[in-house]
Amino acid sequence: MPYCKECGIQLIGRTDKKFCSDFCRIHYHNTLNRQSNEIIKIINKKLKKNALILDKLISHDITTVKIDLLRSEGFDFVFFTHEHTVPAGEKYKCCYNYGYHHIDHDDILLICLGEAEYPITLLKPL
Numbered sequence: 001m002p003y004c005k006e007c008g009i010q011l012i013g014r015t016d017k018k019f020c021s022d023f024c025r026i027h028y029h030n031t032l033n034r035q036s037n038e039i040i041k042i043i044n045k046k047l048k049k050n051a052l053i054l055d056k057l058i059s060h061d062i063t064t065v066k067i068d069l070l071r072s073e074g075f076d077f078v079f080f081t082h083e084h085t086v087p088a089g090e091k092y093k094c095c096y097n098y099g100y101h102h103i104d105h106d107d108i109l110l111i112c113l114g115e116a117e118y119p120i121t122l123l124k125p126l
C-alpha cells in the first residue's frame with residue numbers, strides 16, 4: 001500500500017498517487033525548494049567570498065600569491081564558477097570574473113577577466 005510522501009498516511013484511490021492532499025503535495029515541494037535554495041545561498045556566499053579575496057589582491061596589484069596566503073584569507077578552492085582558457089593556453093579556475101591558475105605547487109597567478117573575455121552578449125540572462 002502506498003503512503004503519502006509528506007505525512008505518511010496510507011493513500012486510498014489511484015495507485016500512482018503520491019500525496020493524500022494538495023496541502024501535503026505543496027508542503028512537500030516547498031520544503032524541497034527551500035532546502036535547495038538554502039544550499040544555493042551557501043554556495044553563492046562561498047563563491048562571492050572567493051571573488052572578493054581575489055578582487056582585494058588584484059586591486060592592490062598583487063597577481064602572484066602563495067596558496068597558503070589565499071587559504072589564510074579564507075579562500076575555498078572547492079568552489080569556483082567555471083574554467084576559462086586564456087589565448088596562451090593556461091586554464092584558469094574562476095569565481096565569476098576573477099580567475100586563478102596554479103603556476104607551481106605553492107604559487108598562484110591571478111587575473112581579472114573583463115568584457116574582452118565575456119562580451120555582454122554572452123552574459124545575457126537565460
Ligand SMILES: [Zn+2]
Nearest residue numbers: 004007020024
Ligand atoms: Zn499527506
